[in-house]
Amino acid sequence: MKSALELSSKNGLWGDQGDGTYINPILPGDFSDPDVIRVGSDFYCISSTLHFSPGMVILHSKDLVNWVIIGHVVNDLTQISPELNFDKMNRYGRGVWAGAIRYYKDKFWVYFCTPDEGFFMSSSIRPEGPWEPLQHMWQIEGWDDCCPFWDEDGQGYLAATNFSDEYKMHLFQMNEEGNQLWKDTDFVFHQYKGSEATKIYKIDGLYYFFHSEVRHQAGKDLRVVMMLRSSHIRGPYEEKELIHSHGEALDREPNQGGLLQTEDGTWYFISHQGTGGYYEGRTLHLLPVTWVDGWPIIGEDIDGDEIGEMVWGGQKPIESYPLITPSTSVNFTNDMLDPQWEWNHQPRAGKWSLTERQGYLRLHACVPLEVGNFFTVCNILTQRSLRTVNNVVFTKIDLSGMEDGQEAGLCHFGTRYCTISIKQEGTVRTIRYNDTGIQSIGSRISQCDLWLRSCWGLDGINTFSYSLDGKNFIDFDERYQLNWGNYRxxxxxxxxxxxxAENGYLDIEWFHYRYGGPQGQ
Incomplete structure (x- = not known):
């Protein structure tokens, strides 16, 4: 078994290798808190989105290796709370946390918690939507990681963690419609330090409660994947560790995720890597699963202790489907944004448009909630930054609608932020570079068409540049280290x-994103 350093960190390999094999991560970007299901020959995955809108992203795959974004569950975050709206901008790291997706009675069901507002659910007959308006099942703080389960008799259950009460894990029964909890059925079925990430399965007549918890191993606290098992949903339970965790240097703690079985009966585990210390966040991984004495072993049992180890590659589960990479580039010719886009908090309606000028995205300028604080700028339209060998983003913008006091352009942000922008003062426009408040002023710009570019590699060191003709680019001398923040x-x-003032707008003609392929090229 090759190490993460050999396969990913050094060479930038990921995903489908085109020869019947794959390398982890299968997606080298921030797709944290995944859960997965199979419906027929199709696989669906959800991933938490926190303070980004639309919320709870949905991905589709035919082979568990090649994934594409197809939609979101929550179109309007104000269905959760007005605090997630553009006029608040104070829910960084909060919002839509981990959830679960299931297919039951010919419908897709998604349940999730937010740490401040409680339990939510929605359903749809199509995974890409439209999804039913959110049902607020319980207004309560301090809960996360809920998962539904319907038994053979049709009784529905929901498991979740009360992290504000020493991480007690609870099980509730639900009503027939699956949108209400029967709180008088509350049953605490497990408690340990950091216990969360619950998924419920019934396999060969036994009930399995997948979860992770924090255990002291190898001289430090690490998040470890565990399983409870019983012949009765209320226990008593046996418990077993499923995969060893060794920390950031070796395996980056695979933990949150879901088990599933392919049509040929083979089992797999889709997980994120819990350590998000790199700029790409918590990436998506695929691990094989074997069963021994009724217990799943995730990864590879190297030393024969019936506990798995992280696997960094293997044979594709299904080899008949071609390589597909995530869509990132767009020309703004549709009347809807493509599903890879997400706004930072709920956007301000009426201040952006795909129809005011056909073929362009128009971003109207708004006054920030706090002048000088980039994290209070509304209507920042974002995508995930991938970690590949060579990443280049180009965008062509039209400055003709800009007015005095306006600033607009291209940005990166995590814990810190960095921008390349045009700032207009009176009638004078200048190119600017801003690294979390430390600014450099470039040349004056007299024309309306301008091209902006961002380049970074595996190390995440970014270079911003601009062009007056779309061919010859001028780099800023400064370099910015991409970083993660607020669990993103x-x-x-x-x-x-x-x-x-609320004056001016920017027209964006296109946004093109090129990145290194799975084979590292």
Whole structure:
């Protein structure tokens, strides 16, 4: 078994290798808190989105290796709370946390918690949507990681963790419609330090409660994948560790995720890597699963202790489907944004448009909630920054609608932020570079067409540049280290604001994103 350093960190290999094999990560970007199901020959995965809108992203695959984004569950985050709206911008790291997806009675069901507002669910007959308006099942703080389960008799259950009460894990019964909890059926079935990430399965007549918890191993606290098993849903339970965790240097703690079985009966585990210390965040991984004495072993049992180890590659589960890489580039010719886009908090309606000028995205300038604080700029449109060998983002913008006090351009942000922008003062426009408040001023810009570019590699060191003709680019001398923050990997985005008044707009003609392929090229 090759190490993560050999396969990913050094060579930038990932995903489908085109020869019937794959290398982890299968997606080198921030797709944290995954859960997965199979419906027929199709696989569906959800991933938490926290303070980004639309919320709870949905991905589709035919082979468990090649994934594409197809939609979101929550179109409007204000269905959760007004605190997630553009006029608040104070839910960084909160919002839509981990959830679960299931297929039951010919419908897709998604349940999730937010740490401040409690339990939510929605359903749809199509995974890409439209999804039913959110049902707020319980207004309560301090809960996370809920998962539904329907037994053979049709009785529905929901498991979740009360992290504010020493991580007690609870099981409730639900009503027939699956949108209400019967709180008088509350049953605490497990408690340990950091216990969360619950998934419920019934396999060969036994009930399995997948979860992770924090255990002291190898001289430090690590998040470890565990399983409870019983012949009765209320126990008593046996418990077993499923995969060893060794920390950031060796395996980056695979933990949150879901088990599933392919049509040929083979089992797999889709997981994120819990350590998000790199700029790409918590990436998506695929691990084989074997069963011994009624217990799943995740990864590879190297030393014969019936506990798995992280696997960094293997044979594709299904080899008949071609390599597909995530869509990132767009020309703004549709009347809807493509599903890879997400706004930083709920956007301000009426201040962006795909129809005011056909073929362009128009971002109207708004005054930030706090002048000088980039994290209070509304209507920042973002995508995930991938970690590959060579990443280049180009965008072509039209400055003709800009007005005094406006600033607009291309950004990266995590814990810190960095922008390349045009700032207009009076009638004078200048190119600017801003690294979390430390600014450099470039040349004056007299024309309306401008091209902006961002380049970074495996190390995440970014270079911003601009061009007056789309061919010859001028680099800023400064370099910016991409970083993660608020449980999210780095985001690249487009923005427009005005510190003086609600005046001006930016027209974006296209956004093209090229990145290194799975084979590292």
């Amino acid at each position: 990997g780095d985001r690249i985005g487009l923005f427009s604001f005005n510190n003086k």
